[in-house]
Amino acid sequence: MNTQSPNGEFAGSVGLVTGAGRGIGFAIVDELLKYGACVSLLDISEETGNKAISELEIKYKSSSSRLLFIKCDVTNKIEFEDAFKKTIEKFGKINIVVNNAGIMTKYITSWELAIDLNYKAVVHGTILGLKYIENKIDRNSAVINVASIVGLSNSILPMYQSTKRAVIEFTKSIGCLFNTKAHENNVRVMAICPGPTFDGLDNNIDEKNSLEHEIQELITSGEETPNPNRVIIIQNSDYYKAAFLHVMKNGQSGDIWIAENKEPARLTHFYTQY
Numbered sequence: 001m002n003t004q005s006p007n008g009e010f011a012g013s014v015g016l017v018t019g020a021g022r023g024i025g026f027a028i029v030d031e032l033l034k035y036g037a038c039v040s041l042l043d044i045s046e047e048t049g050n051k052a053i054s055e056l057e058i059k060y061k062s063s064s065s066r067l068l069f070i071k072c073d074v075t076n077k078i079e080f081e082d083a084f085k086k087t088i089e090k091f092g093k094i095n096i097v098v099n100n101a102g103i104m105t106k107y108i109t110s111w112e113l114a115i116d117l118n119y120k121a122v123v124h125g126t127i128l129g130l131k132y133i134e135n136k137i138d139r140n141s142a143v144i145n146v147a148s149i150v151g152l153s154n155s156i157l158p159m160y161q162s163t164k165r166a167v168i169e170f171t172k173s174i175g176c177l178f179n180t181k182a183h184e185n186n187v188r189v190m191a192i193c194p195g196p197t198f199d200g201l202d203n204n205i206d207e208k209n210s211l212e213h214e215i216q217e218l219i220t221s222g223e224e225t226p227n228p229n230r231v232i233i234i235q236n237s238d239y240y241k242a243a244f245l246h247v248m249k250n251g252q253s254g255d256i257w258i259a260e261n262k263e264p265a266r267l268t269h270f271y272t273q274y
């Protein structure tokens, strides 16, 4: 049975990934499996989750013993904590939590869902991570919160931007040295801010160009003095995978990383400006 990858950097690790049925969440699960971890995929959609599981079972041949799908709405606090318990029941522990599930909303559409899913569920997932991850120094243990470059910029998406900015501020603060010392917490809490990341667009150049154009407009509309050199390129989730791996290996608690424009992950630096 193929339960270990050849080099297995994550062999012995157990990951729990939210919104894992497709997109960035699915890519993270793929990466964790590739390097030997056991993984729980949480998704609100049973159909999406089952499709993901089938695809991964084919790719990793008989790796079903390393995979668990849990239908879970992460905005439901009881369901979310149950998913942690089910994961520990199956795999014995959890040491990597990826709070990825989120929705992109324009203007103020679905504003309450944006707060509940993009922010409150990430806070809850972090609290559960700190509760259930064994509190010892282990470079493979971490809570990773998926934010967005929009959370760092002056875009014009009131709900999406503010919830992502909130995730960034929460992660910086809960992961900072003061809090990790005060609360004797050895688990790293970090965030990664992806730029636009979509699979399957390389063969659909018109759609890709039109999305890039729309995004470029968003960027310039949000800036008082737009930076003429700011260009956003749509990347595929392989670039996010590389960033995830880099952050897992090199990241420090409280770090906020950027993964955009097909570039290697880079650390964000914050300066006090008032």
Ligand SMILES: NC(=O)C1=CN([C@@H]2O[C@H](COP(=O)(O)OP(=O)(O)OC[C@H]3O[C@@H](n4cnc5c(N)ncnc54)[C@H](O)[C@@H]3O)[C@@H](O)[C@H]2O)C=CC1
Binding pocket: 018, 019, 020, 021, 022, 023, 024, 025, 042, 043, 044, 045, 048, 072, 073, 074, 075, 100, 101, 102, 103, 104, 117, 146, 147, 148, 149, 193, 194, 195, 196, 197, 198
């Ligand atoms: N795709 C992109 O360009 C970027 C995405 N992000 C962030 O990355 C994360 C993932 O984005 P995508 O891969 O694009 O998302 P997606 O929309 O492709 O997939 C999201 C998954 O989450 C699931 N989901 C939705 N609500 C849920 C809930 N209440 N509980 C559990 N699962 C739920 C969906 O069923 C779906 O399978 C989000 O937080 C998004 O804001 C950030 C920057 C760029």
Ligand SMILES: CCCCC/C=C\C=C\C(=O)C/C=C\C/C=C\CCCC(=O)O
Binding pocket: 104, 147, 148, 149, 150, 153, 154, 155, 194, 195, 196, 197, 214, 215, 218, 219, 222, 230, 232
């Ligand atoms: C305009 C519609 C974009 C649809 C994209 C769907 C989901 C995207 C989620 C993101 O988090 C997208 C990330 C970045 C692109 C959007 C704006 C970039 C603004 C960045 C800047 O001001 O520098």
